[in-house]
Amino acid sequence: xxxxxxxxxxxxxxxxxxxxxxxxxxxxxxxxxxxxxxxxxxxxxxxxxxxxxxxxxxxxxxxxxxxxxxxxxxxxxxxxxxxxxxxxxxxxxxxxxxxxxxxxxxxxxxxxxxxxxxxxxxxxxxxxxxxxxxxxxxxxxxxxxxxxxxxxxxxxxxxxxxxxxxxxxxxxxxxxxxxxxxxxxxxxxxxxxxxxxxxxxxxxxxxxxxxxxxxxxxxxxxxxxxxxxxxxxxxxxxxxxxxxxxxxxxxxxxxxxxxxxxxxxxxxxxxxxxxxxxxxxxxxxxxxxxxxxxxxxxxxxxxxxxxxxxxxxxxxxxxxxxxxxxxxxxxxxxxxxxxxxxxxxxxxxxxxxxxxxxxxxxxxxxxxxxxxxxxxxxxxxxxxxxxxxxxxxxxxxxxxxxxxxxxxxxxx
Ligand SMILES: [Zn+2]
Numbered sequence: 001x002x003x004x005x006x007x008x009x010x011x012x013x014x015x016x017x018x019x020x021x022x023x024x025x026x027x028x029x030x031x032x033x034x035x036x037x038x039x040x041x042x043x044x045x046x047x048x049x050x051x052x053x054x055x056x057x058x059x060x061x062x063x064x065x066x067x068x069x070x071x072x073x074x075x076x077x078x079x080x081x082x083x084x085x086x087x088x089x090x091x092x093x094x095x096x097x098x099x100x101x102x103x104x105x106x107x108x109x110x111x112x113x114x115x116x117x118x119x120x121x122x123x124x125x126x127x128x129x130x131x132x133x134x135x136x137x138x139x140x141x142x143x144x145x146x147x148x149x150x151x152x153x154x155x156x157x158x159x160x161x162x163x164x165x166x167x168x169x170x171x172x173x174x175x176x177x178x179x180x181x182x183x184x185x186x187x188x189x190x191x192x193x194x195x196x197x198x199x200x201x202x203x204x205x206x207x208x209x210x211x212x213x214x215x216x217x218x219x220x221x222x223x224x225x226x227x228x229x230x231x232x233x234x235x236x237x238x239x240x241x242x243x244x245x246x247x248x249x250x251x252x253x254x255x256x257x258x259x260x261x262x263x264x265x266x267x268x269x270x271x272x273x274x275x276x277x278x279x280x281x282x283x284x285x286x287x288x289x290x291x292x293x294x295x296x297x298x299x300x301x302x303x304x305x306x307x308x309x310x311x312x313x314x315x316x317x318x319x320x321x322x323x324x325x326x327x328x329x330x331x332x333x334x335x336x337x338x339x340x341x342x343x344x345x346x347x348x349x350x351x352x353x354x355x356x357x358x359x360x361x362x363x364x365x366x367x368x369x370x371x372x373x374x375x376x377x378x379x380x381x382x383x384x385x386x387x388x389x390x391x392x393x394x395x396x397x398x399x400x401x402x403x404x405x406x407x408x409x410x411x412x
């Protein structure tokens with residue numbers, strides 16, 4: 001690792017204040033920003049590699065906030081894909097579901113410098129109460145999902161998470177309320193937070209509203225809030241089916257709601273829920289790219305369903321953005337397509353600064369690592385994306401890369 005670099009005459013975006021700091025020098029040693037200074041720098045007896053950055057603008061290394069990198073395991077182009085993240089300035093990934101063994105191995109080979117890739121903060125397995133939804137994936141990826149049904153299960157999985165280097169907990173769909181509450185409390189004692197996916201579109205055992213009451217502060221997918229914000233008459237129908245439903249009746253309501261689209265949503269409930277999220281300092285990771293990747297299905301019925309689902313997802317996300325809920329930028333895949341997610345969020349009204357925050361300081365704060373990550377500041381990791389033009393002017397400029405530094409090492 002190069003141990004001493006000066007980025008001379010660089011401008012950078014302070015994502016915390018939202019301001020641009022112009023024409024300064026970043027002094028980097030051992031992968032950390034040691035000093036930020038305007039005045040001529042006293043070199044002492046150290047030899048620095050100086051990079052002239054006049055006219056360039058730096059932003060903190062980006063986070064991809066919803067990845068599943070485990071499926072790259074045993075894939076021939078794994079190394080290229082992982083390198084592609086860093087080349088695009090994505091120097092950290094929040095991985096929300098993958099077996100410990102694979103994730104730990106991947107992280108270790110990146111940390112030890114065997115392969116080039118982003119720093120991975122992973123959840124390990126997806127936790128779910130009762131019957132596992134993706135049991136079949138466990139055949140190719142043992143330990144992808146784990147069933148959690150009691151306090152004993154919670155204690156045991158938290159030991160596994162701790163011993164295998166997990167940085168967060170991922171929960172999905174069905175859960176016993178008390179078990180999830182216990183999981184959240186015990187996880188917090190170990191400085192782990194839960195990212196919750198409510199599961200299917202309508203029958204959620206832990207909808208966002210309840211998740212917030214249990215102390216959860218991060219929800220995956222833009223559709224998450226849907227079952228909490230149905231108009232009264234539909235909510236009544238939904239709740240009675242939730243208690244005593246047959247698959248046929250459930251399917252019928254599902255189709256009805258999809259075809260109603262935004263007309264099924266109570267604007268007032270959505271506003272109240274958004275305000276509750278803000279009060280609880282909770283984040284939404286909309287993963288709009290998931291819809292984009294799935295919309296071109298060969299199956300006409302599926303195509304229609306995804307189109308309607310996308311309309312609901314976009315409406316909910318757009319309103320939450322307008323109400324001021326904090327967004328995280330994540331694509332729900334294993335590829336470095338984070339910029340496309342940024343463009344989609346921009347189209348739904350998220351400002352360029354908030355998009356940047358959602359890929360830098362917000363994930364760092366949520367992961368409780370903002371002492372070292374998420375913004376350009378003294379004592380933070382020197383993982384930076386240096387651009388030719390400012391992404392505050394146009395978010396697409398995030399691709400106009402001059403070079404990338406990962407922990408003080410020049411990648412591109
Ligand atoms: Zn996912």
